Amino acid sequence: MTNSSILILLLAFIILVSCSHSKKENMDWDKIYSEQGLEKVKTDSSNIIVELRYSTDNNFIGKDVYGNLEEAYLQPEALEKLYTASEVLAQSNPDLKILIWDAARPRRIQQILWDTVDIPLEERSQYVANPESGSIHNYGCAIDLTLADSLGNPIDMGTDYDDFSEIAHITDESTLVDNELLTQQQVENRLILRDIMVEAGFLTINSEWWHFDAFSREDTKSRFQIVE
Secondary structure (H helix, E strand, C coil): CCHHHHHHHHHHHHHHHHHHHHHHHCCCHHHHHHCCCCEECCCCCCCEEECCHHHCCCCCCCCCCCCCCCCCEECHHHHHHHHHHHHHHHHHCCCCEEEEEECCCCHHHHHHHHHHCCCCHHHHCCCCCCCCCCCHHHHCCEEEEEEECCCCCECCCCCCCCCCCHHHCCCCHHHHHHCCCCCHHHHHHHHHHHHHHHHCCCEEECCEEEEEECCCHHHHHHHCCCCC
């Protein structure tokens, strides 16, 4: 094989890889979600910001798994609860904003997270739902979020997103304060977030201060289809 033939084959391979990458990066997310009845979170409200962490490499697996997805989607009823939380926050703490890190998430992305997370298998489902049974995120009924200041900077909650330590748990925060793993201010910040979300009808989970479900798992699976 001549050098020119090798060069042509190499260029063809580069173009093929480039096209494949481009297809992955430019998915029609609005079509994917809207076909199953999900709706886009409106950010024209002055106190809702969307910064999807899985559309960046600033996440626990260190890579972008969403590609060109930049907007958050939820089931309509979950979305109405989010807007209610937004209104409650605007009344109680008008200087704060809701900062969304994740919302609806296809099951194929759930599989990537499950396969990549560095947690022993017997403990893994406490932090990352098994894609076989599906996460409530996969139905568009869960949201990961925090609070931000007037400039959009996240306020201090004691841990970053997707922290898999006990410091992220909400079950015994007073003990975490006593053991100097959290400060009282960090707990109070978490309570502001929890209060607005619970008042809006969301459910908490014990292991992640940032995660809220719009419905129980049973209700979610009986009423909605999973996004593959």
